[in-house]
Amino acid sequence: MNIIQQQLNGFSVLYIKEERIDAHNSNDLKQYIVERIEAGEINLVVQLQEVKFVDSSGLGALLAGYKHAAAKSGKLALSNMQRQVLSMFELTRLNRVFEIYTDLDDAFTNES
Amino acid sequence: METTEIQVDVIIPTQTKYLDLIGSIGERIARELDNYSGDREALAYHLNLVLTEATTNAIKHSSHKDMKDTVRITLRILEDELNIKVYDHGQGFDLESVPMPDFDNPKEDGMGIYFIRTLMDSVTYSKKDETNVLEIKKYLK
Incomplete structure (x- = not known):
């Protein structure tokens, strides 16, 4: 799983550099997020x-990260989602769980 | 009599690295369907997803002891139906007992079968001899 991590405005931003998240790489994603949270980066x-x-x-995997962050009194939000990907969150009602932002500026403005 | 216009038959080892390949085949096929009047891009994503979920499921239920175990996937495009069959040689599972996800208390797993049921028109699971078959149909309107 290719991920680039950057600290921005007090958030740990994880740029997912993959076109696909499926059962082949989702466990890596989950583990990566959990490790960041365990390292103290609770707002992602x-x-x-x-x-x-x-x-x-x-x-x-994203839900596991969300729950893990919440358990540490942090938060995991999502941004820059493509339309078809967003429709999966809608189908599972997970759009009611996650804060989903148009872009990073939108995320920083609303989460700060 | 139904005429098979296109049939794709793929056999893969029980490894998740092949999910991309299987999903991509579904996506490409959706774009080639002449008779489909709905949202073709949505169907492309849905077929990718359903094939990915069904194949993941088959890999999970396969006999891990046997390194040579395989999953077979067939896709048939009929005049008014897209037919998918996923064959595995594992212990199988009870499709009817798979519950709906709890949307108020979402869990990390158990959404795969929900996707297949929701996005497709018919889903059945049966066992014949030592082979399980998950059959999925999408009617092409």
Whole structure:
């Protein structure tokens, strides 16, 4: 799983550099997020601009990250989601769980 | 009599690295469907997803002891139906007992079958001899 991490405006931003999140790489994603949180980066934004496809295990990995951050009194939000990917969140009602932002500026403005 | 216009038959090892390949085949096929009047891009994503979920499921239920185990996937485009069959040689599972996701208390797993049921028109799971078959149909209107 290719991920670039950057500290911005007090958030740990994870840029997912993959077109696909499925059962082949979702566990890596989950582990990566959990490790960041365990390292003290409890406020995260996952930037999904390049992700064209996510399956149920990918949603599960993000949900695991969200729960882990919440358990540490932090927050995991999502940004730059493509339309079809967003429709998966709508189908599973996970758009009611996650804060989903148009872009990083939108995320920083609303989360600060 | 139904005429098979296109049939794709793929056999893969039980490894998740092949999910991309299987999903991509579904996506490409959706774009080639002449008779489909709905949202073709949505169908492309949905077929990618359904094939990915069904194949993941088959890999999960395969007999891990046997390194040579395979999953077979067939796709048939009929005049008014897209037919997908995913064959595995594992212990199988009870499709009817798979619950709906709890949307108020979402869990990390258990959404795969929900996607298949929601996005497709018919889903059945049966066992014949030592082979399980998940059959998925999407009617092409």
